[in-house]
Every structure is written in structure tokens, then in C-alpha cells.
Amino acid sequence: MKTFENNALQIKGLAKTYDNSFQALKGIDLEVSQGDFFALLGPNGAGKSTTIGVICSLVRKTSGSLKIFGIDIDQDFSAAKQYVGVVPQEFNFNQFEKPIDILVTQAGYYGIPAPVATERAYKYLKLLGLWEKHDVPSRSLSGGMKRRLMIARALIHEPKLLVLDEPTAGVDIELRRSMWGFLEDINRQGTTIILTTHYLEEAERLCRNVAIIDKGKIVQNTSVKNLIKQLNKETFILDIKGEINDIDAIDGYPLTMVDNSTLEVAIDKDKSLNQLFNHLTNEGIEIISMRNKANRLEELFIDMVGKNLTADEVSEDE
Amino acid sequence: MNNQQKWVAFETIVRREIRRFMRIWPQTLVPPVITMALYFVIFGKLVGSRIGEMSSLPYIQFVAPGLIMMSVITNSYSNVVSSFFGSKFQSNIEELLVSPTPNWIILVGYIVGGMARGLGVGLIVTLLSIYFADFSLYSLPVTIGIVLMTSLMFSLAGLINAIFATSFDDISIIPTFVLTPLIYLGGVFYSIELLTGFWKSLTLLNPILYMVNAFRYGMVGITDINIVGSFAMVGLFSALLFFLALWLLEKGSRLRS
Numbered sequence: 208m209k210t211f212e213n214n215a216l217q218i219k220g221l222a223k224t225y226d227n228s229f230q231a232l233k234g235i236d237l238e239v240s241q242g243d244f245f246a247l248l249g250p251n252g253a254g255k256s257t258t259i260g261v262i263c264s265l266v267r268k269t270s271g272s273l274k275i276f277g278i279d280i281d282q283d284f285s286a287a288k289q290y291v292g293v294v295p296q297e298f299n300f301n302q303f304e305k306p307i308d309i310l311v312t313q314a315g316y317y318g319i320p321a322p323v324a325t326e327r328a329y330k331y332l333k334l335l336g337l338w339e340k341h342d343v344p345s346r347s348l349s350g351g352m353k354r355r356l357m358i359a360r361a362l363i364h365e366p367k368l369l370v371l372d373e374p375t376a377g378v379d380i381e382l383r384r385s386m387w388g389f390l391e392d393i394n395r396q397g398t399t400i401i402l403t404t405h406y407l408e409e410a411e412r413l414c415r416n417v418a419i420i421d422k423g424k425i426v427q428n429t430s431v432k433n434l435i436k437q438l439n440k441e442t443f444i445l446d447i448k449g450e451i452n453d454i455d456a457i458d459g460y461p462l463t464m465v466d467n468s469t470l471e472v473a474i475d476k477d478k479s480l481n482q483l484f485n486h487l488t489n490e491g492i493e494i495i496s497m498r499n500k501a502n503r504l505e506e507l508f509i510d511m512v513g514k515n516l517t518a519d520e521v522s523e524d525e
Numbered sequence: 526m527n528n529q530q531k532w533v534a535f536e537t538i539v540r541r542e543i544r545r546f547m548r549i550w551p552q553t554l555v556p557p558v559i560t561m562a563l564y565f566v567i568f569g570k571l572v573g574s575r576i577g578e579m580s581s582l583p584y585i586q587f588v589a590p591g592l593i594m595m596s597v598i599t600n601s602y603s604n605v606v607s608s609f610f611g612s613k614f615q616s617n618i619e620e621l622l623v624s625p626t627p628n629w630i631i632l633v634g635y636i637v638g639g640m641a642r643g644l645g646v647g648l649i650v651t652l653l654s655i656y657f658a659d660f661s662l663y664s665l666p667v668t669i670g671i672v673l674m675t676s677l678m679f680s681l682a683g684l685i686n687a688i689f690a691t692s693f694d695d696i697s698i699i700p701t702f703v704l705t706p707l708i709y710l711g712g713v714f715y716s717i718e719l720l721t722g723f724w725k726s727l728t729l730l731n732p733i734l735y736m737v738n739a740f741r742y743g744m745v746g747i748t749d750i751n752i753v754g755s756f757a758m759v760g761l762f763s764a765l766l767f768f769l770a771l772w773l774l775e776k777g778s779r780l781r782s
Binding site: 225226260263264265266267284285286288289291293295297299300301302303308312313315316317318319320321360 | 526527529531534536538541544612620621622625626777781
């Protein structure tokens with residue numbers, strides 16, 4: 208049954224209870240439109256990886272329904288899988304195989320003959336900057352290269368839906384930005400992308416829509432723009448001339464010192480900045496530059512899930 | 526997946542399996558050949574010459590078919606168990622599980638990979654045995670038929686072991702504590718006519734006895750047991766193991782959460 212609907216992914220009442228009775232998903236509903244760049248956010252153990260696991264068949268759902276481009280996985284999971292490419296969180300390729308062999312083999316599992324697969328493998332290895340390493344054992348690749356290899360592997364059968372589970376975890380900022388550019392390109396070419404990440408700056412920069420999942424439930428599902436609008440506070444970083452040892456408190460302007468020459472202040476959106484500047488001027492403090500704290504989304508996220516994102520609560524079921 | 530795509534997926538798994546054991550040939554192909562050469566020298570020439578005849582055959586001729594079968598069994602089993610468990614351990618089995626490849630293709634692909642190694646090593650050992658003993662093949666269909674079915678059966682058993690295994694200990698327990706004793710007590714080195722009463726009855730419960738005897742019949746024309754019964758037993762066990770392995774894959778046992 209191949210009926211194309213507007214949604215790349217449609218999840219209804221999806222629930223998962225593991226054998227140890229841990230309820231990872233408590234009946235979530237989620238829709239991702241074709242062509243979307245969608246972020247699935249949540250603290251560790253919230254149910255993100257379980258959701259991805261069900262999409263790619265590594266986790267068996269307890270109840271609910273899931274359609275991929277209109278194909279119900281209960282009806283024809285094999286057909287639905289043709290549309291999905293997955294980049295998992297952990298390296299899960301054979302470290303003794305060469306990148307070229309990993310890609311051609313993966314294509315073979317999708318029924319792509321070796322000559323076509325080899326051509327595609329060359330294309331993606333070049334696009335992702337791995338060409339020079341195509342013929343060495345993959346265990347000799349750097350962490351960033353291994354991540355890119357997993358992206359190439361997920362794309363080898365040219366899926367219409369690409370699911371990435373924290374693809375830039377542990378990747379340096381330069382490489383992260385080049386990966387962002389690559390993902391934006393393939394999204395522009397029509398591939399729907401679902402991304403889970405802990406770098407909320409990443410979600411804010413790349414994604415149009417977002418769902419926040421916490422304790423197995425969707426607590427927010429909207430556009431990134433709408434989410435940002437809900438933010439009633441903005442945090443600014445102020446770089447000052449010279450150094451100070453302390454700063455007087457100002458009513459309504461909670462100032463904190465990041466270090467001796469940097470201040471941070473969280474200001475309600477409807478408040479004027481003039482009073483703050485007047486006060487600092489009176490204190491003899493000269494501001495030489497000011498910027499938004501990058502992670503606006505992080506503030507909202509913390510509000511919604513009531514947790515510190517740096518807390519490392521690893522669930523063994525995820 | 527259409528039939529052509531399924532064929533490509535099957536071919537891919539088989540090619541990957543063969544590439545794996547060829548890449549590590551010093552671990553997979555050389556040791557069984559050296560072990561078997563030692564068996565031939567010690568049991569065939571040094572000790573065998575003093576034993577004389579077994580079932581009216583020179584001892585080297587009696588023992589050679591059993592040694593060939595032993596290498597087929599251990600290599601078919603160990604190829605699938607180590608490859609499949611290795612994939613589970615490194616999580617790269619997920620590459621296959623997320624793909625549309627049907628479970629029966631995964632199963633057949635791994636089994637054919639295991640048989641390729643088992644039969645490959647069996648062939649090398651057979652060539653080696655020709656150096657030590659004279660053979661005139663008694664029945665080609667029986668020899669080929671039983672060696673194929675035995676290799677199939679132990680490849681299936683290896684896959685089931687790998688599905689249940691959660692550590693490297695789990696993949697060495699069965700070969701060490703079950704397979705090796707069964708092979709050594711399965712009529713490789715002696716005729717069961719030498720046994721009496723309880724021990725003979727107990728040996729008749731050993732499935733490897735039937736395979737070794739059928740293979741020996743195919744090669745040199747003598748057997749302690751009924752050949753048709755051997756084929757029936759190996760066929761029945763292979764069918765049972767095939768459906769058990771397929772059921773475990775369909776269920777996602779120890780593979781999907």
C-alpha cells in the first residue's frame with residue numbers, strides 16, 4: 208500500500224513499556240510534514256531514542272500507530288523502511304571494515320546493486336569529506352569522521368526521511384557547522400529531517416518545527432518561531448572595559464558576573480535597557496560590547512521540563 | 526522489496542560473510558588445517574599404524590572421513606556464531622535490522638556464509654587427507670548430501686547460539702562443553718561396534734554419530750548405522766533449527782527491545 212500523504216511521519220498514541228516495566232512512551236502523538244526540518248528535544252531518558260527506535264524498527268512498540276509517508280508500519284514495515292535513513296547516537300558500524308565496504312554493503316541491504324551502490328558511495332564519501340579515507344579500516348577514522356560516515360551510510364539508499372539521533376555530539380564546532388550546512392543542503396533538496404540534539408542552538412538554527420518530550424509525553428509541539436515567542440526573558444552577555452571584583456544589585460535586573468570582565472543579565476522582554484546602562488555608567492563601568500546569550504531555546508526548555516540540561520541522567524532503557 | 530532486491534540483499538550478506546573470514550584467514554582457515562594435519566600424522570601414521578584395522582579398514586582411512594566432518598562441523602558453527610555475535614556486540618547488526626531485508630534472507634545469508642567456510646575448510650582438509658590416505662570415493666551423492674546438510678545444521682545451531690549469547694563466554698560454552706565432546710564421542714575415532722550395552726545405547730543418542738557414519742559411508746562405503754536414518758535425522762533437525770532461528774529473528778529476540 209503506497210499512499211503518499213502530506214506527512215512524512217504520523218504517530219498516534221504511541222506507547223512503549225520495556226520488559227522491566229519502565230514506561231518510556233506514554234501515548235505520544237506527533238506529525239512531521241514532508242520537507243520539514245524537525246527537532247525532537249528532551250532530557251536524557253525522556254523517550255527520544257525510544258521514539259527513533261520505533262521509527263527504525265529497533266524498538267517494538269507496545270501500542271499506538273506509526274505511519275511513514277502514509278505507510279502503516281503494522282501493514283508493511285519493509286516498504287516503510289525504504290523511506291527511512293537513520294543516524295544513531297553510538298557508532299554502530301563494523302570498525303574492521305573500510306568505509307567504502309560499509310556503504311556498499313548497507314546499500315545492498317536495501318537491494319541496491321553493487322555498481323550503483325559504489326557510485327553513490329563515492330558521491331557521499333566525497334560530499335562528506337571522507338574520500339581520502341575510503342579504503343582504510345574505519346577504526347582509524349577520527350570521531351568526527353565516524354559521525355560523517357554514519358550520515359553517508361544513512362543516505363546511501365537516498366531516503367526521503369532522515370532521522371539523526373544527536374549527530375553532532377562530541378564534534379568540534381567547525382565540523383559541527385559544516386555538518387549543519389550539509390544537512391541544510393539535503394533538506395533544501397527535499398529530504399525531511401528529524402533531529403534530536405542536546406545542543407539547542409543547533410535546533411534553533413536548523414529546525415522549523417519542534418517537539419519537546421519529557422517523561423514519555425510530548426509537552427510542546429510547535430514551530431521554533433512560536434516557541435521563541437513564548438520566551439518572556441532574554442539573557443544578554445555584556446563585555447566591560449577593564450576588570451571589576453563585584454557589582455551592586457539593581458532591582459529588576461539580576462546581574463551576575465561571568466568573570467572579572469563579563470557580566471550576564473536576564474531581562475524581561477518588556478523592560479527597558481536604559482536603566483541598566485544608566486546604573487552601570489554611574490558605577491563607572493564601561494560596556495564595550497553586548498550580545499544575546501546563544502541558547503534562547505535552552506531557557507525555555509529548562510522551564511518546560513524543569514531540569515538542567517547538563518544533568519547527565521542516562522536511562523539504561525534508552 | 527521485489528525479488529531482485531531480495532537477491533541483492535542475500536548476495537550482499539553472503540559476500541560480506543565470505544569477505545570477513547577471508548580477511549582473517551590466519552584465524553579462520555589456517556588453524557583447522559594445522560590441527561587436522563596433526564591428527565593425520567599422530568592418529569593416522571604414528572598411532573594408527575599400531576592400531577591396525579578398524580571396521581576392516583586401515584585406521585587412517587577409517588579416521589579421515591570423521592576428521593573431515595569434524596572440521597566442517599566446527600567451522601560452520603564457529604563462523605556463524607562469531608560473526609553474528611560480533612555484529613550484535615558491535616551493534617552493526619542494526620544495519621541489517623533497520624533495512625527492509627526480510628528475516629528469512631538474513632537467516633539464509635548467514636547460513637550460506639557459515640557453510641562457505643565449513644565446506645571450504647572441509648575441502649582443504651580433504652585435499653590434505655589425500656596425502657595421508659588412499660581413497661576411492663564410494664558414493665558422491667551421499668558424501669555431498671550429508672556434508673551439505675551437516676554444514677547447514679551446524680550453521681543454524683551457531684546462529685541460534687549467537688542470538689541467545691550476551692557475552693563472549695556464551696559463544697564458547699557450547700563449542701567447548703557440548704560440541705567437542707559430542708564430536709569426540711561421535712564415532713570419529715572408533716567404531717561403535719567396539720562399545721557394548723549402555724555406552725552403545727548412549728552413543729546412539731549422539732546426532733554427530735549419524736553424520737560421521739553417513740559421510741564415512743559416502744567416502745569408503747562402511748557404516749555402523751542406517752544411512753537413510755542419518756539423512757532423515759539431519760534433515761529433521763535442520764528443519765527444526767531453521768524454523769526456530771527464523772522465529773527468533775521474527776520475534777526480534779535479544780535483537781530488538
